[in-house]
Amino acid sequence: MTRPRPSDPTGLHRVLDPGRVLPQAAQRLDTRCELWPDEVRVRVERLNLDAASFRQLERKHGGDGAAVRAEVLDIVRTRGKMQNPETGSGGMLIGVVEEVGPESTLGLEVGDRVATLVSLTLTPLVIEDELAGWDGLGEQVPCSGYAVLFGRSIAARIPDDLPADLSLSVMDVCxxxxxxxxxxxxxxxxxxxxxxxxxxxxxxxxxxxxxxxxxxxxxxxxxxxxxxxxxxxxxxxxxxxxxxxxxxxxxxxxxxxxxxxxxxxxxxxxxxxxxxxxxxxxxxxxxxxxxxxxxxxxxxxxxxxxxxxxxxxxxxxxxxxxxxxxxxxxxxxxxxxxxxxxxx
Incomplete structure (x- = not known):
């Protein structure tokens, strides 16, 4: 695979915008599943949308869950990440590590169940199930797809003594x-x-x-x-x-x-x-x-x-x-x- 630029721990190499901006400020990210050497790919199980973002979408669509779901899908497809264009915020996710680049310093291993502690506004994200299991009426979003963590990303293993959805709620605001x-x-x-x-x-x-x-x-x-x-x-x-x-x-x-x-x-x-x-x-x-x-x-x-x-x-x-x-x-x-x- 020919890569457009060398890996940068900030994720700069995934930015598709002209000029030089960091992933959070970018309009679109590269979501290819192939990893740069210091990256980690996570098989996504659930998103947790930022509260301000979800409330804005809920108000905009008058509580119509199907319309909220459709807009979230459109945002992710268009931008390669979940970043509400109105609030600028995203959320975070839980999932299972499925590949670790040889130069990753995050201390994660394949099979680890993790919560990402960096915002979805800078995380390359692909949704593969059309959010079929989500009614659009709550902040927690069952999801199948993948996300990519950079060299300077943060993730924490999900504890065994707490339900995953409870851990996700806590880590979202930790x-x-x-x-x-x-x-x-x-x-x-x-x-x-x-x-x-x-x-x-x-x-x-x-x-x-x-x-x-x-x-x-x-x-x-x-x-x-x-x-x-x-x-x-x-x-x-x-x-x-x-x-x-x-x-x-x-x-x-x-x-x-x-x-x-x-x-x-x-x-x-x-x-x-x-x-x-x-x-x-x-x-x-x-x-x-x-x-x-x-x-x-x-x-x-x-x-x-x-x-x-x-x-x-x-x-x-x-x-x-x-x-x-x-x-x-x-x-x-x-x-x-x-x-x-x-x-x-």
Whole structure:
């Protein structure tokens, strides 16, 4: 086989765009199944779509699962990867390693069942079954096909003691609790508010904040049904029901619950929550944005316009050891596990 360029650990050799861009920014990737020497090919079993991406597709098609499925198929065929053109986000996958290049440094072996810890927005992907087993109504997508990992990709073996779909849900958001713990540890018994505290990344972030020494935990959820579940979990000291898109309501409700927060973690999958998160945060506090629905220009300009002296951190989804840490939080916290299992 004649290869167009030598292998690069970033996956640059798979980019089909003119010029030089990295795979995540590319419009189309080379999905040939033949491997470069440092690559790994995975036989895909299931995709986990990013929450912001799935919600956007669901809203666009009015809950029509067949239309959502058709658009996902079209995106993957057109781009050679799963990257929602509206949100820019993708998700991750689980599967079984079927071939390992001789120069791969990922430590994987043929037959390993793994979850990829890099985004589908930069992962060459081919779907071979037309997503026949997916109704288009949920984020987890049964799938047959293959994906390719690069020299600098990340993957983790699926643990034997947890169901695969549960592991996938945890690993999809494992960067959130790890970074939350790191930031919370910089403070002395801080007040921590988690916007979207009843969700996957939110519940793990609450547990991580508690373990890292938070003095007070405030969970923010959009409606009473989710508030009841979060209260039952015991993860938060105070549970606030508020529309995170309304900055004044969010500010006031967090303050009533014991804020402003020293650390605010944004885990919601809807746009327009930047201003409220900033207003809910104390001066010299930190806002961690984990949602792919976040507008980072809106966050930066909003903080400037509000004269808010807050540090803003973009959660990039990777902290060393993040997958193992998130799985241990799940194993050791019945409240977290119950919320995850209810969502499955």
């Amino acid at each position: 960067g959130a609790p790890a970074l939350t713990a790191r930031v919370v540890a910089d403070y002395v018994e801080p007040t921590v508010a988690v916007i979207g505290g009843g969700g996957k990344s939110g519940s793990l972030s609450l547990a991580a904040a508690r373990q890292a020494g938070a003095g007070r935990l405030i969970g923010v959820v959009p409606h009473e049904t989710e508030a009841a579940l979060l209260r039952d979990s015991g993860l938060a000291d105070e549970v606030v029901v508020a529309d995170a898109r309304d900055p004044i309501v969010l500010r006031d409700e967090v303050h009533k619950a014991g804020g402003p927060a020293d650390v605010t973690v944004v885990c919601v999958d809807v746009p327009g929550c930047e201003g409220g998160a900033i207003l809910a945060t104390a001066e010299r506090g930190t806002v961690i944005f984990f949602s792919m629905a976040t507008s980072f220009p809106a966050a930066a300009l909003g903080a400037e316009g509000l004269a808010a002296d807050v540090r803003m951190v973009i959660g990039n989804g990777y902290v060393p050891g993040h997958a193992s840490y998130a799985l241990e939080l799940l194993r050791g916290n019945d409240g977290v596990r119950d919320l995850f299992e209810r969502r499955l």
